[in-house]
Amino acid sequence: MDQSATWLEGLPINRIKAFQELNQGQELTNNLREMLQWPRKIKCDPEYEDGLVMQVAAMFKNTLSILDSCTSDQHLQMPAADLCLTYSSEGPISENFGESEGSITPANRKKGVYKKRNNSWKSSVVTSTLVDDGHAWRKYGQKHINNANYQRSYYRCTYKFDQGCLAAKQVQMIEDKPPKYKITYIGNHTCKNLQRSPEIILDSPTSRDTSILLNFETKGLVAKTEVGTYFPYMKDEVKEGYPSHGNLRHDRYSSSSDLQSSLNACVSHNPLEPKLEPEMSSEFNREHMIPSKVHSGWDDHHDTISAWAYQSMTSTHDYEMDHIPGMNDLNDFPFE
DNA sequence: AAAATTTGACCCGT
DNA sequence: ACGGGTCAAATTTT
Structure with missing residues (x-):
């Protein structure tokens, strides 16, 4: 991310995103090749293999979609001037602009060209x-x-x-x-604000028990019963310099984003969080771990705090959601 | 004051 | 003409 940042700098954001997608796809493909090359050496998990293939496929889909949006919306590179272009399709419909300027009554409302x-x-x-x-x-x-x-x-x-x-x-x-x-x-x-959450290693989302919980210390899966032992631990260590939840309320969704960004800040800046070396993360992959996005926040319908995750590249049908046992109130939340 | 939502009018593909 | 999607003025929320 650092060495690529130097030459990626200055490129339009969607192009960068496309590069990132392709890089990740390359990495995934390498993992897959490795698995197929030495099926004995590396423990074979068909489920994980399938996950890899899915992610590579999703990478292609994302990249194509990004490139497609580049060609049909080149204005993305110049955000300041995008208004007129955003609403114009490639068609010759733009004739409505020069005319009819003087009278902008409610009845004679300005007819903007709608976006394609x-x-x-x-x-x-x-x-x-x-x-x-x-x-x-x-x-x-x-x-x-x-x-x-x-x-x-x-x-x-x-x-x-x-x-x-x-x-x-x-x-x-x-x-x-x-x-x-x-x-x-x-x-x-x-x-640029692609995801407010950090990436975290999570257990395979297809596992039987959907009660997925995260250990922010090891980025691993935590058994339900251990939650109580992990969360208070963070409470002591992650105290200062992190956002407080003092102004949170239960009544609106906005509270969940406050809560979430606070939690994310804690997760992503947690000094205890091990910095995974590239090789190490590869080892993790061989152990059937699948990188996922993870979120958490206030769940209005169940009136509790929830943690949930979805596999990073594929955004369909793979949400895993569960409550954090023993957390029924904001007061139970480990921070602050 | 600024940002977000509500709401009826408007646009466009079918 | 219909209906799903979007705009933008008015209104509410922050």
């Missing part, structure tokens, strides 16, 4: 909790949909206009009694 429909990739998840997914979203619309019982909400990336990030998502409640939402993600984030 995003035909980038989509992926949806069905979840029972509307927890913070690590990105900053701005709601821009809400509609009821023909054969749906509830309204659909439309969100775009907060940094759409500063940074030209085209990522968007839709949230549709499917049922209420046990709350169930279908969340559709559209497009990739090209903004």
